[in-house]
Amino acid sequence: MATVDLKDVRKVYPGGVEAVKGVSIAIPDKALCVLVGPSGCGKSTLLRMIAGLETISAGSCAIDGKVVNAIGPTERDIAMVFQNYALYPHMKVYDNMAYGLRNRGTPKDEIDRRVRSTAKTLELEHLLERRPRELSGGQRQRVAMGRAIVRNPKVFLFDEPLSNLDAKLRGQMRVEIKNLQRSLGVTSVYVTHDQLEAMTLADVLVVMNAGLVEQSGAPLDIYEKPASTFVASFIGAPPMNLLPLRSGQFEGAVTLPAVPGNAATLGFRPEDCEVRVEAGGIAADGALRLLARVEGVEPVGAESFLYCQAAGGRIVVRVPGRTELQAGDQLPVFARREKLHFFGSDGKRV
Amino acid sequence: MSPRVVFPNKILPYLLLAPQLAITLVFFYWPASQALYQSMLREDPFGLSSKFVWFANFRKVLSDPNYLNSVHVTIVFSVATAAVAMSVALLLAVMADKVVRSRGLYRTLMIWPYAVAPAIAGMLWLFLFNPSIGSLAYGLRWLGISWDPLLNGSQAMVLVVAAASWKQISYNFLFFVAGLQAIPKTLIEAAAIDGAGEHKRFWTIVFPLLAPTTFFLLVVNTVYAFFDTFGIIHAVTGGGPGKATETLVYKVYNDGFVNLILGDSAAQSVILMAIVIALTAIQFRYVERKVHYG
Numbered sequence: 001m002a003t004v005d006l007k008d009v010r011k012v013y014p015g016g017v018e019a020v021k022g023v024s025i026a027i028p029d030k031a032l033c034v035l036v037g038p039s040g041c042g043k044s045t046l047l048r049m050i051a052g053l054e055t056i057s058a059g060s061c062a063i064d065g066k067v068v069n070a071i072g073p074t075e076r077d078i079a080m081v082f083q084n085y086a087l088y089p090h091m092k093v094y095d096n097m098a099y100g101l102r103n104r105g106t107p108k109d110e111i112d113r114r115v116r117s118t119a120k121t122l123e124l125e126h127l128l129e130r131r132p133r134e135l136s137g138g139q140r141q142r143v144a145m146g147r148a149i150v151r152n153p154k155v156f157l158f159d160e161p162l163s164n165l166d167a168k169l170r171g172q173m174r175v176e177i178k179n180l181q182r183s184l185g186v187t188s189v190y191v192t193h194d195q196l197e198a199m200t201l202a203d204v205l206v207v208m209n210a211g212l213v214e215q216s217g218a219p220l221d222i223y224e225k226p227a228s229t230f231v232a233s234f235i236g237a238p239p240m241n242l243l244p245l246r247s248g249q250f251e252g253a254v255t256l257p258a259v260p261g262n263a264a265t266l267g268f269r270p271e272d273c274e275v276r277v278e279a280g281g282i283a284a285d286g287a288l289r290l291l292a293r294v295e296g297v298e299p300v301g302a303e304s305f306l307y308c309q310a311a312g313g314r315i316v317v318r319v320p321g322r323t324e325l326q327a328g329d330q331l332p333v334f335a336r337r338e339k340l341h342f343f344g345s346d347g348k349r350v
Numbered sequence: 351m352s353p354r355v356v357f358p359n360k361i362l363p364y365l366l367l368a369p370q371l372a373i374t375l376v377f378f379y380w381p382a383s384q385a386l387y388q389s390m391l392r393e394d395p396f397g398l399s400s401k402f403v404w405f406a407n408f409r410k411v412l413s414d415p416n417y418l419n420s421v422h423v424t425i426v427f428s429v430a431t432a433a434v435a436m437s438v439a440l441l442l443a444v445m446a447d448k449v450v451r452s453r454g455l456y457r458t459l460m461i462w463p464y465a466v467a468p469a470i471a472g473m474l475w476l477f478l479f480n481p482s483i484g485s486l487a488y489g490l491r492w493l494g495i496s497w498d499p500l501l502n503g504s505q506a507m508v509l510v511v512a513a514a515s516w517k518q519i520s521y522n523f524l525f526f527v528a529g530l531q532a533i534p535k536t537l538i539e540a541a542a543i544d545g546a547g548e549h550k551r552f553w554t555i556v557f558p559l560l561a562p563t564t565f566f567l568l569v570v571n572t573v574y575a576f577f578d579t580f581g582i583i584h585a586v587t588g589g590g591p592g593k594a595t596e597t598l599v600y601k602v603y604n605d606g607f608v609n610l611i612l613g614d615s616a617a618q619s620v621i622l623m624a625i626v627i628a629l630t631a632i633q634f635r636y637v638e639r640k641v642h643y644g
């Protein structure tokens with residue numbers, strides 16, 4: 001139905017602060033693009049520029065091939081789900097959903113048909129006569145979704161829509177949003193600071209930092225090949241272990257495989273570690289091997305996380321199931337050669 | 351529900367309430383009962399004796415065409431003052447909300463008129479629109495309007511309404527600005543995305559959400575127009591010309607303190623009190639329920 005193309009988009013606020021410093025993203029039709037990053041990275045500003053709620057200082061934003069820089073939010077044919085839902089408190093759920101259609105002069109019976117069918121999809125039928133304050137957080141979230149869907153817009157915009165829900169509901173709604181987006185086939189842009197949400201929802205994942213795109217691509221590609229130390233430490237929970245290298249050497253390593261010449265940081269994910277309690281056990285060829293002391297154990301159930309101190313810094317190691325290891329234990333940690341990541345002194349992957 | 355506070359001491363709660371009760375008794379119930387008592391007395395012309403006449407004063411007042419005229423004047427004056435003061439204040443507040451630069455200065459300037467005493471506000475308008483020396487009256491005449499509030503009752507009414515509303519606009523402005531700021535910005539943005547133009551957004555989102563503020567101001571402005579405009583009317587028209595701007599409160603003063611018909615005046619006060627109680631009760635009972643939501 002629609003593509004979204006951002007070309008070198010910038011946002012400079014009147015005070016001179018540059019919130020977005022030249023971002024180019026091409027979102028294909030029907031894709032769900034997730035913008036993820038820490039607070040203040042410019043992801044919300046970018047979304048608001050696509051919505052037309054913020055002016056674009058430089059660059060261009062095109063929806064469905066048409067540049068919309070000079071068009072207000074009213075004419076862009078987009079729908080947005082806000083973090084606080086922004087439901088109209090003085091209107092019933094029905095009127096909240098019908099508002100956008102009424103403003104566009106849709107015939108009355110058409111409005112009724114669309115509101116009711118959308119309410120059916122979202123299981124909101126029994127709530128249509130209620131006011132927002134009489135709804136639970138999850139129900140409000142659904143109404144906000146319904147208000148967006150009922151208009152049948154070209155693009156959906158989501159501004160951290162799940163951050164006000166409790167963890168269980170969040171997981172549920174995540175699946176629902178994904179299914180809904182797929183079945184409706186509407187191009188969507190989704191902003192979140194939750195990397196788990198980003199990983200599970202995205203067709204296209206864009207990791208942002210300080211007003212710039214750090215990396216974009218398929219979520220698992222980013223996970224497997226983070227382009228920088230920032231991405232490595234932002235995507236994945238717990239984040240990737242990063243240890244400094246000194247001129248290709250690593251003091252804490254008992255054995256260290258061949259290191260690219262310009263690497264300054266060594267990284268490996270907690271789940272790519274293996275622990276051999278009996279020292280001198282199986283050491284795979286070319287694997288990293290280092291010694292670490294356990295400082296804390298976090299049993300989560302299906303797995304346990306060991307928080308360890310190695311010579312080069314702190315690391316987290318994931319072991320399956322429960323573990324007998326305790327704080328104070330010394331253990332060797334292995335990571336296979338193909339699971340190691342190297343980053344240069346500028347933080348970029350080498 | 352907050353838990354109820356229980357005082358172990360039986361006398362302490364009464365002691366704590368005593369100052370408030372004493373003030374209410376001395377400054378409200380006592381004068382009110384005095385008014386009620388006096389409204390049933392009739393004095394002889396020299397003020398030497400008085401006679402208890404039950405409701406004769408009320409019968410006299412309510413059948414007096416001058417009193418009915420005063421009721422009419424009060425209704426016109428109050429409705430016009432509240433309407434003008436509130437709509438102009440709302441317009442200014444909406445405009446002030448859009449001001450980006452020196453917003454603070456603009457708001458401060460808007461609040462100044464509230465600090466002007468009613469009588470002085472009245473004098474100000476009187477001088478500006480005085481048919482012989484007023485600068486703005488000159489302007490009106492230049493526009494071809496035969497401006498003479500000293501003889502023309504409707505023009506006198508326009509003048510007092512203008513003066514009374516002008517003074518109240520600042521107060522209303524403050525509350526409307528606060529009310530506008532309390533509306534979440536995302537609601538306006540959601541409405542914009544929902545395809546509502548600026549005008550439509552105001553009437554379908556902003557105005558309904560301002561309803562609690564508007565209701566509060568409606569009560570305050572009605573009470574203001576009824577009771578607190580004596581100074582302005584006294585300074586600008588003195589109730590005239592004829593009795594064209596003689597409101598109920600002004601007539602109470604005129605009959606009681608100028609003409610010294612104390613019984614009639616007291617009866618009018620009692621009626622006024624009943625009107626205010628009824629007005630407030632109606633407003634709180636029926637209007638408030640519709641305008642408050644979570």
